[in-house]
Amino acid sequence: MSTEILRAPLDPAGLPHEAALAGAPPRVTGHGAGGPAPKRIVVGYGFWVFLLSDVIMFSSFFAAYAVLFKNTAGGPSARELYDLHNTALETALLLTSTLTCGLASIAVGQRNLKWTQIALACTGVLGVAFLTLEVREFASFVARGAGPSRSAFLSSFFTLVGCHGVHVTAGVLWLGTMMAQFYAKGFRTDIRHRFLCFTLFWHALDIIWVAIFSLVYLVGTLPPELLP
Numbered sequence: 001m002s003t004e005i006l007r008a009p010l011d012p013a014g015l016p017h018e019a020a021l022a023g024a025p026p027r028v029t030g031h032g033a034g035g036p037a038p039k040r041i042v043v044g045y046g047f048w049v050f051l052l053s054d055v056i057m058f059s060s061f062f063a064a065y066a067v068l069f070k071n072t073a074g075g076p077s078a079r080e081l082y083d084l085h086n087t088a089l090e091t092a093l094l095l096t097s098t099l100t101c102g103l104a105s106i107a108v109g110q111r112n113l114k115w116t117q118i119a120l121a122c123t124g125v126l127g128v129a130f131l132t133l134e135v136r137e138f139a140s141f142v143a144r145g146a147g148p149s150r151s152a153f154l155s156s157f158f159t160l161v162g163c164h165g166v167h168v169t170a171g172v173l174w175l176g177t178m179m180a181q182f183y184a185k186g187f188r189t190d191i192r193h194r195f196l197c198f199t200l201f202w203h204a205l206d207i208i209w210v211a212i213f214s215l216v217y218l219v220g221t222l223p224p225e226l227l228p
Contacts, residue, residue, distance in 0.1 A: 047197045051204055054167070058208055061160040062215065069220070073151035078220030081146055083137070087217045090133045091209065094168075097126035098206045105199055111187045120179050123202070127172045134165050160216065164208055171202050 036042075069078065104119035138158070141147065148158035178198055181191050 065156040068152040068156040071152040075151045093130040
């Protein structure tokens with residue numbers, strides 16, 4: 001066996017690389033071949049980490065609310081404050097926005113700019129309507145002397161529901177930028193990847209809201225004898 005073969009780098013099978021024998025850099029093989037992962041992989045992974053961190057944060061808020069739910073400090077209780085008709089309308093608006101967001105995804109897949117913009121505009125309008133009802137609810141609570149500083153129960157309520165509202169606001173602003181990018185730059189690959197991240201974010205907010213509606217509003221309006 002020649003000296004060149006003995007000195008040649010080995011591949012995973014234990015054989016010398018042909019490229020190395022020819023004097024060229026060895027060809028990379030196996031997992032991780034070719035160096036760092038593509039940008040879309042890194043961004044996608046990072047965005048999933050962000051979503052999971054959001055889930056952890058909201059889980060903490062839910063836990064705090066469950067612990068402080070009965071600590072009203074002599075102030076109004078959940079049963080006295082919550083209006084299920086208003087909350088049901090909020091839920092209908094947000095869940096409908098999930099449908100229109102899904103329709104926008106189909107339109108993007110078909111590269112149809114007109115229906116992409118219409119579906120995204122409908123999603124944005126529904127999101128703004130949801131936020132309007134939520135702000136009106138908060139304002140009515142404060143007007144009745146049930147602001148976030150009134151009791152531990154109200155502090156946890158405003159923190160949990162308000163944080164979700166801030167996320168929806170950020171989602172509506174993000175949606176506006178996506179509409180502008182589709183209009184100005186078309187269906188470029190990088191823009192479609194950003195839109196995919198947006199849809200994941202929006203659907204995650206809908207899931208969190210379903211949990212809020214079920215565990216905060218529905219449980220909060222139960223008769224006292226049915227509460228744990």
